[in-house]
Amino acid sequence: MPTAVAGPEIERLIQLLARLPGLGPRSARRAALHLIKKRDLLMAPLAAALQSAMEKIAICRICGNLDTQNPCAVCSDPRRDPSIIIVVADVADLWALERAHAVDARYHVLGGTLSPLDGVGPEDLSIEALITRAHAPEVKEVILALNATVDGQTTAHYITDLLAGAGVKATGLAHGVPVGGELDYLDEGTLTAAIRSRTPF
Amino acid sequence: MPTAVAGPEIERLIQLLARLPGLGPRSARRAALHLIKKRDLLMAPLAAALQSAMEKIAICRICGNLDTQNPCAVCSDPRRDPSIIIVVADVADLWALERAHAVDARYHVLGGTLSPLDGVGPEDLSIEALITRAHAPEVKEVILALNATVDGQTTAHYITDLLAGAGVKATGLAHGVPVGGELDYLDEGTLTAAIRSRTPF
Numbered sequence: 446m447p448t449a450v451a452g453p454e455i456e457r458l459i460q461l462l463a464r465l466p467g468l469g470p471r472s473a474r475r476a477a478l479h480l481i482k483k484r485d486l487l488m489a490p491l492a493a494a495l496q497s498a499m500e501k502i503a504i505c506r507i508c509g510n511l512d513t514q515n516p517c518a519v520c521s522d523p524r525r526d527p528s529i530i531i532v533v534a535d536v537a538d539l540w541a542l543e544r545a546h547a548v549d550a551r552y553h554v555l556g557g558t559l560s561p562l563d564g565v566g567p568e569d570l571s572i573e574a575l576i577t578r579a580h581a582p583e584v585k586e587v588i589l590a591l592n593a594t595v596d597g598q599t600t601a602h603y604i605t606d607l608l609a610g611a612g613v614k615a616t617g618l619a620h621g622v623p624v625g626g627e628l629d630y631l632d633e634g635t636l637t638a639a640i641r642s643r644t645p646f
Numbered sequence: 647m648p649t650a651v652a653g654p655e656i657e658r659l660i661q662l663l664a665r666l667p668g669l670g671p672r673s674a675r676r677a678a679l680h681l682i683k684k685r686d687l688l689m690a691p692l693a694a695a696l697q698s699a700m701e702k703i704a705i706c707r708i709c710g711n712l713d714t715q716n717p718c719a720v721c722s723d724p725r726r727d728p729s730i731i732i733v734v735a736d737v738a739d740l741w742a743l744e745r746a747h748a749v750d751a752r753y754h755v756l757g758g759t760l761s762p763l764d765g766v767g768p769e770d771l772s773i774e775a776l777i778t779r780a781h782a783p784e785v786k787e788v789i790l791a792l793n794a795t796v797d798g799q800t801t802a803h804y805i806t807d808l809l810a811g812a813g814v815k816a817t818g819l820a821h822g823v824p825v826g827g828e829l830d831y832l833d834e835g836t837l838t839a840a841i842r843s844r845t846p847f
Contacts, residue, residue, distance in 0.1 A: 452714035465677040472668035492696035513653035
């Protein structure tokens with residue numbers, strides 16, 4: 446869009462929206478127009494929500510979660526099992542596990558996975574803090590809930606080695622057929638893993 | 647996401663982002679996380695851009711375009727041909743024509759098209775203002791650049807009838823093969839129109 450048509454304010458809004466994941470230049474234009482048309486119903490609340498999020502959201506000093514309290518609501522919750530730490534690469538993975546109500550334990554957000562090709566080494570992730578937490582007497586198990594990719598599994602093995610002296614059990618997520626999944630669409634690695642780890646009915 | 651995980655601020659941000667066209671609940675979560683992680687590089691500028699857009703952007707009192715000046719930059723531009731008014735349904739269409747540098751004329755934004763099923767009648771659109779503008783002595787032609795849909799064409803015919811006494815020529819966009827288009831993928835209506843309106847090489 447030439448700047449002359451709608452002025453630099455709209456142009457700037459479109460450019461910023463286009464940097465959100467899932468929005469390209471075209472959908473950013475549509476989103477900007479939608480926002481401008483719904484000034485009171487959407488644009489004003491969104492501006493306020495962004496401002497409020499900026500002021501209040503912090504990184505939990507214990508686990509790396511994002512929350513408006515520090516330590517975060519998960520770390521502060523006394524009903525959570527303190528004997529299990531679930532290690533995730535990203536806050537999005539923590540949210541996914543919480544949505545699934547998978548387990549009432551504590552988390553540890555690494556901030557990524559080891560990736561030599563991208564220049565991500567152990568010092569770039571929150572691994573040292575995890576090892577320190579795992580040495581606490583109440584911790585009995587560390588669940589490495591990392592992606593089933595090469596980088597994810599490399600990171601899991603690296604952390605398992607470091608946990609050797611901490612007196613905790615290191616576990617990983619089970620491989621198998623996704624619930625609702627159709628065998629026909631699954632890759633051979635998943636099918637082999639599902640057969641190997643077959644369970645009695 | 648349960649509210650307890652990340653606090654109501656993040657939850658609210660996700661809900662608002664999910665109301666943008668092109669973002670669903672899942673991509674809104676990703677977008678919110680991306681914003682929170684890029685607080686200084688993206689979240690702060692976006693909050694400021696929204697605030698600035700809210701304060702400055704107005705609807706042009708002549709043509710209905712959105713701009714930071716009123717009348718808008720297009721209406722205020724003395725180099726634009728005042729004899730032609732291009733009628734569009736929406737500001738997005740105006741932007742599209744401007745991006746194409748299709749014509750250096752003035753615009754008129756209707757704010758939609760007639761749609762009896764959706765309860766959109768002539769009084770809901772900026773039709774009266776258009777007829778008044780068309781009666782100005784300098785206006786010679788009104789180009790009805792409306793969608794080639796039933797609603798768009800119904801609106802074009804309705805406006806053409808109203809323009810009968812204004813002494814202007816009412817024209818529509820040509821139908822034909824899109825530039826770069828392949829005949830094999832075009833519908834029969836378009837092909838028939840392209841044959842009927844064939845042009846000499």
